[in-house]
Amino acid sequence: MSKYPEIADKLMSLKKAVTRFVTNGCQLSIGGFTVARNPMAAVYEIVRQGISDIHLVCHSNGQGLDVLIGAGCVKRVEIAYGGNGRYAPTCFRFRRAVEQGQIEFEDYSNYQMSLRFLAGSLSVPFIPTKSSLGSDLLRVQGFSEKIRKQRKVARKKFEVIQNPFAEEEDQVVLLPALTPDVAIIHAQYVGEDGTVRIKGLSFADVEQAKSADVLIVTCEEIVPRSYIRLDPDQNTLPPFFVDAIVKVPYGAHPTACFGFYDYDPNHLNLYKKVAKDDDSFKKYLDGWVYGVADHEEYLSRVGAAALLSIKANPVVGYAQGLDRK
Amino acid sequence: MLTYSANEMMALAAGRLIKDGDIVFAGTGVSMLAATAAKRIYAPKAVVFFETGGVDPILEEIPMAVADSRVMYGTCLNSGLIEAFSIVGHRKLHTVAFLGAAQIDRYGNLNTTSLGDYHRPKTRFSGSGGACDVASFASGVITFMQHDKRRFVEQLDYLTSVGWYQGGNSRQKLGLRRGGAIAVVTNLGLMKFDETSKEMVLAQYYPGVSVTKIVENTSFPLDVSGAAEAPPPSAEELRILREEVDPQKLIL
Numbered sequence: 001m002s003k004y005p006e007i008a009d010k011l012m013s014l015k016k017a018v019t020r021f022v023t024n025g026c027q028l029s030i031g032g033f034t035v036a037r038n039p040m041a042a043v044y045e046i047v048r049q050g051i052s053d054i055h056l057v058c059h060s061n062g063q064g065l066d067v068l069i070g071a072g073c074v075k076r077v078e079i080a081y082g083g084n085g086r087y088a089p090t091c092f093r094f095r096r097a098v099e100q101g102q103i104e105f106e107d108y109s110n111y112q113m114s115l116r117f118l119a120g121s122l123s124v125p126f127i128p129t130k131s132s133l134g135s136d137l138l139r140v141q142g143f144s145e146k147i148r149k150q151r152k153v154a155r156k157k158f159e160v161i162q163n164p165f166a167e168e169e170d171q172v173v174l175l176p177a178l179t180p181d182v183a184i185i186h187a188q189y190v191g192e193d194g195t196v197r198i199k200g201l202s203f204a205d206v207e208q209a210k211s212a213d214v215l216i217v218t219c220e221e222i223v224p225r226s227y228i229r230l231d232p233d234q235n236t237l238p239p240f241f242v243d244a245i246v247k248v249p250y251g252a253h254p255t256a257c258f259g260f261y262d263y264d265p266n267h268l269n270l271y272k273k274v275a276k277d278d279d280s281f282k283k284y285l286d287g288w289v290y291g292v293a294d295h296e297e298y299l300s301r302v303g304a305a306a307l308l309s310i311k312a313n314p315v316v317g318y319a320q321g322l323d324r325k
Numbered sequence: 326m327l328t329y330s331a332n333e334m335m336a337l338a339a340g341r342l343i344k345d346g347d348i349v350f351a352g353t354g355v356s357m358l359a360a361t362a363a364k365r366i367y368a369p370k371a372v373v374f375f376e377t378g379g380v381d382p383i384l385e386e387i388p389m390a391v392a393d394s395r396v397m398y399g400t401c402l403n404s405g406l407i408e409a410f411s412i413v414g415h416r417k418l419h420t421v422a423f424l425g426a427a428q429i430d431r432y433g434n435l436n437t438t439s440l441g442d443y444h445r446p447k448t449r450f451s452g453s454g455g456a457c458d459v460a461s462f463a464s465g466v467i468t469f470m471q472h473d474k475r476r477f478v479e480q481l482d483y484l485t486s487v488g489w490y491q492g493g494n495s496r497q498k499l500g501l502r503r504g505g506a507i508a509v510v511t512n513l514g515l516m517k518f519d520e521t522s523k524e525m526v527l528a529q530y531y532p533g534v535s536v537t538k539i540v541e542n543t544s545f546p547l548d549v550s551g552a553a554e555a556p557p558p559s560a561e562e563l564r565i566l567r568e569e570v571d572p573q574k575l576i577l
Binding site: 032033034036037060062079080081083084085086087089090091094095101110111112115118130133134135137139140169170171200205206207262263312316318320321324325 | 404414443501
């Protein structure tokens, strides 16, 4: 008998969740934003399993995006932003891959990508906005005609139409919906009934989660049904959207998880140093991803002292006074 | 005589442009300093918010990214991207956005995407992020730049975020209902835009910086006829910046 009978069929190891749902060539979306709540444990597991030809759709994933691209898992990316705050004004492996022609890429903006996920979550084929009129986002296409015929790739990047409800001239941009094969988000809490609670900012995680065919949620803690239902105003997603639940403490490291831990400046600075060079980046992956069996072993390599230094004050949500240089 | 850095002067020059009641969209780096300084020194009733969804955080410590947990504490609302962009473009609100860029042209259009051919760039940058969106929607944009000829260019390699587009009323003709470039704050001075032509003009040069130096570091012609020397930072402005805004000296 499972400790959590209500979610027994969804609760699984990270290895199993990735093996079952993340396949070569799938369209994948990961939650979080630059230095916050990237589902890094899942990203590392995808790299360890050698999943390839991923079509990544995201807005501003810093660390997760860069590791997936750097490890050669990504064939194609639709993106708004490839940076990681002060630790990487432009993500290093993303930059290298684009400059060397190693990946197919298409640029949108953050709001546009969020709207595209929203459209997917609402089951509508496209969504209008006034954003980007006059910009090169509407002049230059990243994907070739050949790529545009591929599965899950929109036939057009966008369409500009006259507002059908206006008498006067009024241009509107239509953006194609996104319906990824898989979305992976990292949450602070999942209830033993499967309810998801994200604390702090949710970014576009909710839209990404609901736009996907399959949703994997990794979490810091699984909490009692009575707790998660005591204050449902705080909850983010109902159980029936969730296909796999994986408990992975520190599952967003080295990115932050509000209320639990801060981003890890030492690790991000180490990454900054190694990611600029192909050989040193390969050694980084060998040591931190391929060389460990799972996230527990990864965390023991990070070390208790380092994890303690980024422990968040649970009241303010971050590690006060942390040396972040 | 007070000594101060270019970053300090930039943060204050931009902060001075913020007024009470402004809803300020902040990015990373110097823009974070400027937004925080504005609220603590010039416009206590301004509200700072982030594209990630954090609205009016306390900012006891400087965030290193717009998704930093520090933008989620002491807020009036923690939300997400869709909600944040509903604020940027809201017709009831006067929103001012701080942006940065790799290239800017005479009309305040910005490039944060790439140099050279888009498909096989010489240098790839982060991309739009929320910049293109706020440039489309905000009441006005203030841009931070390092002032040199490679960055102040005749022709952008890629137009990520629209300022005054091709000048005159061309921005409105695109279908963008409001907004445009208000000012450009650099390590040398403060630029604004001509009311009719929408071309960049020099408004202020910092103490110790010559007008000639600014012109020499700009690839397009710059009207300097209305330029005046910027007031230097006061002791109190510098104290607040150093002791309250960024005591850990993460950006200063």
